[in-house]
Amino acid sequence: MKHFTAHVTVTLRRAILDVQGKTVEHALHSLHMPGLQHVRIGKHVEMSVQAADADHARELVERACQQLLANPVMEDVAITITEGFEGDHV
Amino acid sequence: MKHFTAHVTVTLRRAILDVQGKTVEHALHSLHMPGLQHVRIGKHVEMSVQAADADHARELVERACQQLLANPVMEDVAITITEGFEGDHV
Numbered sequence: 001m002k003h004f005t006a007h008v009t010v011t012l013r014r015a016i017l018d019v020q021g022k023t024v025e026h027a028l029h030s031l032h033m034p035g036l037q038h039v040r041i042g043k044h045v046e047m048s049v050q051a052a053d054a055d056h057a058r059e060l061v062e063r064a065c066q067q068l069l070a071n072p073v074m075e076d077v078a079i080t081i082t083e084g085f086e087g088d089h090v
Numbered sequence: 091m092k093h094f095t096a097h098v099t100v101t102l103r104r105a106i107l108d109v110q111g112k113t114v115e116h117a118l119h120s121l122h123m124p125g126l127q128h129v130r131i132g133k134h135v136e137m138s139v140q141a142a143d144a145d146h147a148r149e150l151v152e153r154a155c156q157q158l159l160a161n162p163v164m165e166d167v168a169i170t171i172t173e174g175f176e177g178d179h180v
Contacts, residue, residue: 001125006126009099009134010134011134011136021135024135024158024159025137027158028154028158031154031157031158033150033153033154035091035139035140035141035150036096036137036138036139036150036151036154037137037138037139037140038136038137038138038175039135039136039137040135040136040137041133041134041135041136042133042134042135042136043131043132043133043134044099044100044101044131044132044133044134045111045114045129045130045131045132046101046128046129046130046131046132047115047126047127047128047129047130048126048127048128049125049126049127050125050127051125060123060125060126061126063123064118064121064123064126067121068114068117068118068121069114085128
């Protein structure tokens with residue numbers, strides 16, 4: 001078994017109104033930063049994965065996304081798998 | 091003025107207990123995925139930036155992080171700036 005690190009980014013689909021993002025955008029404009037627009041807010045999930053190889057690690061993380069981390073109807077998921085474990089003192 | 095896209099990842103510092111991450115980790119183990127460990131959850135913020143160049147875009151996003159998006163005492167921020175605007179129909 002090898003150790004991998006998975007980075008998962010879960011974002012609302014483009015077609016869905018991101019109320020949290022709009023609120024942050026208005027706050028940024030109130031703070032005199034009108035150059036920042038189209039703010040969208042999502043989740044970032046980082047985890048260590050024990051698997052035989054990178055393909056199995058990705059499969060495991062995809063299963064986790066389908067079953068728990070993301071709502072496939074409303075959200076898009078981007079998964080990055082890197083070898084080794086980044087977390088040093090968790 | 092050019093258009094850039096900024097991706098900001100805000101994560102709790104390693105030394106700080108991530109209660110949300112621990113809860114998700116326990117849920118994953120209950121779903122028979124014991125190979126997923128050290129789960130940590132953060133925020134992912136995506137936005138378009140209007141600035142003269144990439145350095146100014148980064149400065150603007152760093153200011154937004156300091157003033158609004160992140161808590162510098164408890165959170166780490168990673169910023170990626172890419173040229174062009176990814177959002178097609180926001």
